[in-house]
Amino acid sequence: MTVHITAHGRTRHAEPTPDATLAEVWERAGWPLNTRCGGQGVCRGCRVSLGAGVYRIGRETVTVGAGETRETLACQTRVLSADARVEAPAGSLLETQGQIVDDFVLPTVMPDPTVRQLTVTVPESAPKAPASDWDRLAAELRRALPAERVEGGLDVLRALPLALRAGARVTGTAARLPDGWRVLEAAPEAAAGPALVAAVDIGTTTVVVVLADPARGIILRRAAQYNQQIRKADDVAARISFCRQPEDLRLLQDLVIQQTINPLLRQVCAAADVAPERVLRLAVAGNTVMAHLFLGLSPEGLGRLPFQAVRHVHPVGRARELGLAMHPAGLVDVLPSIAGYLGGDVAADIHVAQLLQRPEPTLLVDMGTNSEVVLSAADHLAACSTAAGPAFEGAGLLHGRRAAPGAIEHIVFGPALDFQCFVIGGGRPDGLCGSAIIDFMAEGFRNGLINAQGRFDIARLKQRGCYAHIRLKRGATHACVLVSADGSATGQAIAITEMDLSQVLKAKAATYAGMKTLLQLHGRKFTDVRRFVLSGGFARHINLRNAITLGLLPDLPLDRFEVIGNGALAGAYLALVDAAALPAMEALVRRPRVVELNRTADFENNFIDALLIPNLHADEFPS
Amino acid sequence: MAKNEKLFEAICTGNRKLVEQIVNQQVAAGAKVVELLNDSMIPAMRSMGDKFSRNEVYVPEMLIAARAMQAGLKIIEPILAQAGHKPLARVCVGTVKGDLHDIGKNLVAMMLKGAGYEVDDLGVDCDVAKFEAGVSRGARAVLCSALLTTTMPYMKTVTEALKGKGVKIIIGGAPVTQQYASEIGADGYGADANEAVKIMDAQLGVR
Ligand code: B12
Numbered sequence: 001m002t003v004h005i006t007a008h009g010r011t012r013h014a015e016p017t018p019d020a021t022l023a024e025v026w027e028r029a030g031w032p033l034n035t036r037c038g039g040q041g042v043c044r045g046c047r048v049s050l051g052a053g054v055y056r057i058g059r060e061t062v063t064v065g066a067g068e069t070r071e072t073l074a075c076q077t078r079v080l081s082a083d084a085r086v087e088a089p090a091g092s093l094l095e096t097q098g099q100i101v102d103d104f105v106l107p108t109v110m111p112d113p114t115v116r117q118l119t120v121t122v123p124e125s126a127p128k129a130p131a132s133d134w135d136r137l138a139a140e141l142r143r144a145l146p147a148e149r150v151e152g153g154l155d156v157l158r159a160l161p162l163a164l165r166a167g168a169r170v171t172g173t174a175a176r177l178p179d180g181w182r183v184l185e186a187a188p189e190a191a192a193g194p195a196l197v198a199a200v201d202i203g204t205t206t207v208v209v210v211l212a213d214p215a216r217g218i219i220l221r222r223a224a225q226y227n228q229q230i231r232k233a234d235d236v237a238a239r240i241s242f243c244r245q246p247e248d249l250r251l252l253q254d255l256v257i258q259q260t261i262n263p264l265l266r267q268v269c270a271a272a273d274v275a276p277e278r279v280l281r282l283a284v285a286g287n288t289v290m291a292h293l294f295l296g297l298s299p300e301g302l303g304r305l306p307f308q309a310v311r312h313v314h315p316v317g318r319a320r321e322l323g324l325a326m327h328p329a330g331l332v333d334v335l336p337s338i339a340g341y342l343g344g345d346v347a348a349d350i351h352v353a354q355l356l357q358r359p360e361p362t363l364l365v366d367m368g369t370n371s372e373v374v375l376s377a378a379d380h381l382a383a384c385s386t387a388a389g390p391a392f393e394g395a396g397l398l399h400g401r402r403a404a405p406g407a408i409e410h411i412v413f414g415p416a417l418d419f420q421c422f423v424i425g426g427g428r429p430d431g432l433c434g435s436a437i438i439d440f441m442a443e444g445f446r447n448g449l450i451n452a453q454g455r456f457d458i459a460r461l462k463q464r465g466c467y468a469h470i471r472l473k474r475g476a477t478h479a480c481v482l483v484s485a486d487g488s489a490t491g492q493a494i495a496i497t498e499m500d501l502s503q504v505l506k507a508k509a510a511t512y513a514g515m516k517t518l519l520q521l522h523g524r525k526f527t528d529v530r531r532f533v534l535s536g537g538f539a540r541h542i543n544l545r546n547a548i549t550l551g552l553l554p555d556l557p558l559d560r561f562e563v564i565g566n567g568a569l570a571g572a573y574l575a576l577v578d579a580a581a582l583p584a585m586e587a588l589v590r591r592p593r594v595v596e597l598n599r600t601a602d603f604e605n606n607f608i609d610a611l612l613i614p615n616l617h618a619d620e621f622p623s
Numbered sequence: 624m625a626k627n628e629k630l631f632e633a634i635c636t637g638n639r640k641l642v643e644q645i646v647n648q649q650v651a652a653g654a655k656v657v658e659l660l661n662d663s664m665i666p667a668m669r670s671m672g673d674k675f676s677r678n679e680v681y682v683p684e685m686l687i688a689a690r691a692m693q694a695g696l697k698i699i700e701p702i703l704a705q706a707g708h709k710p711l712a713r714v715c716v717g718t719v720k721g722d723l724h725d726i727g728k729n730l731v732a733m734m735l736k737g738a739g740y741e742v743d744d745l746g747v748d749c750d751v752a753k754f755e756a757g758v759s760r761g762a763r764a765v766l767c768s769a770l771l772t773t774t775m776p777y778m779k780t781v782t783e784a785l786k787g788k789g790v791k792i793i794i795g796g797a798p799v800t801q802q803y804a805s806e807i808g809a810d811g812y813g814a815d816a817n818e819a820v821k822i823m824d825a826q827l828g829v830r
Contacts, residue, residue, distance in 0.1 A: 237773050305720075611686060
């Protein structure tokens with residue numbers, strides 16, 4: 001009897017022993033679930049979703065029909081029918097070596113949250129040694145935490161007498177600061193709500209929020225949407241140009257906080273069935289410009305030479321000051337940036353990928369509109385940023401779009417141009433995203449459809465009936481029709497033009513040249529790189545082989561590549577659940593040698609060489 | 624001298640090594656460098672430029688060809704100077720203040736050289752004084768490049784400073800448009816490096 005179990009998009013097939021609970025099945029399959037309560041069925045840590053099949057939940061026999069699902073606790077459930085399908089949300093999986101949480105991979109950390117909730121018994125003031133309400137609470141909290149310094153604001157003092165009136169058991173929620181703990185809330189034990197945190201990745205294009213329970217070290221909910229600043233300007237430089245006047249700066253801050261983050265916070269909280277006020281601390285990661293706009297700092301200095309920030313390491317902010325939809329006394333951490341174009345997202349990448357802890361020569365690249373590259377080895381740490389343009393995110397291509405349902409995500413074909421397109425979420429496609437165009441160009445190059453300059457074999461396109469001549473603003477261009485009008489969701493054919501190919505070539509050339517130049521400056525070659533870390537959403541979805549064929553990534557054995565997913569979000573999350581993380585990031589931002597590629601003579605040559613597929617120096621790509 | 628087909632081809636396909644080899648060979652064999660330039664090298668760049676305008680070649684091939692051309696020019700430039708070669712006109716090019724992008728500007732410079740102009744390359748991060756110095760060295764036109772929306776406004780400053788000094792001001796770069804050029808009162812705008820050549824030809828009436 002086989003059970004198919006699925007987590008983070010992958011499925012394993014398990015053969016359970018008779019009478020094993022689902023929690024045991026998962027554990028034996030190498031995916032232990034969170035059974036903190038010892039499999040008693042009380043903590044809800046091992047929630048899973050049952051697909052069609054027959055089960056025994058407790059003593060009851062339950063049938064789940066085709067197309068239906070039912071939530072249950074794995075520790076209380078046994079499978080009775082063959083071929084049952086069970087899926088676990090990422091939050092139900094236990095942390096092992098490298099937990100894959102939703103869209104990022106974390107190193108193993110000892111949880112040491114920066115927000116803690118403690119219930120203490122506050123004694124009556126003793127007649128012999130009278131002490132104030134606050135002193136008695138603080139003394140208990142100091143002992144329980146344990147901590148040397150505990151402070152609290154006026155709002156806590158205002159709530160304290162009421163809490164004490166209800167009884168001696170008081171639940172205090174405290175947040176760790178560099179010099180001690182600050183009590184954010186004091187409530188009677190019975191009335192205290194949960195203390196949650198939220199990690200936010202502010203991307204130039206997309207903003208992601210995850211709601212987490214720091215005490216349990218688990219992620220509860222996730223939500224994402226476009227950064228609403230896009231309505232005013234789409235890339236970083238354009239946003240900088242936009243906010244010349246203070247009111248425009250306020251508008252952009254409003255768009256990211258009121259129109260983007262707050263709705264996401266409300267959404268994740270509603271889904272988790274808690275009030276947004278239960279979010280007591282928030283950590284934000286983003287590039288330097290995004291961090292400035294979030295805090296309402298002028299990004300003007302970041303727009304032109306010498307690309308200077310107002311500040312790199314930020315003090316702890318207050319929710320109230322920023323107008324965030326969370327606990328009004330809540331705290332806000334902003335990840336520190338390294339330089340104007342090496343932001344908190346890169347600091348997070350370095351921390352999450354543990355570049356400073358591991359001595360082997362490592363290259364980390366966070367691919368996106370701006371690709372950031374970090375080189376680390378036992379004796380040095382260097383970083384640069386290389387502007388690639390938006391092609392990897394699907395923008396700027398004739399039928400390009402963001403990686404979301406409806407977009408073609410992967411393409412496979414042979415010399416006969418029998419295009420097989422894989423659409424996110426299935427169904428008819430309405431465009432293609434960055435990972436698909438990488439596949440298309442690599443396959444096309446292998447099959448001789450596309451030459452090294454990124455030009456089509458027109459005769460072959462015509463012979464196979466996929467040729468189109470497309471008029472654009474900037475003139476006409478040859479194109480390959482991938483999906484005919486009746487196969488697409490838009491009623492229009494989906495095509496890839498030679499102009500699109502040239503955009504991708506520029507983007508891949510800038511990325512490859514950035515990496516190569518940084519290595520050259522340190523007297524190294526790609527083959528010296530032992531560990532190649534790929535961060536960011538785009539890298540998570542690309543076919544590495546194809547990216548190598550195209551010449552975007554160097555020709556290294558595939559086992560040297562490590563895909564960590566959204567490093568920025570992972571860094572923000574770690575800043576909340578591991579008290580050592582933020583100080584570590586704040587210390588590391590001073591370490592890298594920041595290389596300006598414009599001032600590096602080799603860059604231009606490397607860029608031009610890399611404009612060919614795979615490269616003008618084909619010997620760099622033996623396989 | 625007739626067109627050296629091999630050299631022409633080597634430039635068009637961007638074979639830097641071969642260009643250097645052929646030019647060195649020709650120079651050693653006593654060929655007239657002016658003819659080498661006028662009959663083979665300039666036509667090669669012009670031909671690439673025309674194909675570029677017709678969308679038959681794209682930026683990658685242009686850049687590779689330009690780099691090969693540059694390699695050839697480097698060898699013959701000192702000889703040309705000695706021979707008292709007369710260029711079409713002298714112009715200066717530069718990337719504006721705050722901006723360090725120069726690949727596009729270099730291509731513009733190369734195409735102009737390839738078309739027979741003498742180019743005074745002012746480099747990147749050029750303030751008004753640098754452009755003025757270019758003019759005082761005899762440039763009949765100033766070509767400004769900007770790749771950032773944040774540095775583009777500086778073109779207005781340059782245009783205002785040089786207006787009425789008898790030089791043509793031409794602007795270009797990815798974020799720049801014809802409309803912007805008209806707005807700030809520049810004399811011309813070019814969408815690509817080949818247009819830069821055509822505008823120069825037309826504005827200076829040299830061809
Ligand atoms: C290569 C590149 C770089 C290189 C530059 C190396 C160098 N020595 O120039 C590096 C990596 C160092 C770099 C750095 C930066 N870059 Co950059 N970069 C690019 C990239 C990928 C290609 C530009 C290029 O060289 N194209 C090839 C050339 C041949 O084309 P071109 O420059 O457009 O020139 C053509 C025409 O415009 C025209 N032309 C140009 N100048 C002129 C002048 C005249 C008079 C005429 C007539 C015509 C003309 O002719 C040329 C040939 O046809 C573009 C993205 C893209 N896909 O275009 C981003 C891009 C220009 N960069 C950008 C940014 C933001 C930056 C940085 C600020 C951030 C960063 N990531 O570090 C820094 C700033 C550095 C600085 N101080 O200038 C943004 C600008 C966004 C905006 N709205 O302003 C872009 C568009 C990418 C993006 N979308 O984010 N960059």
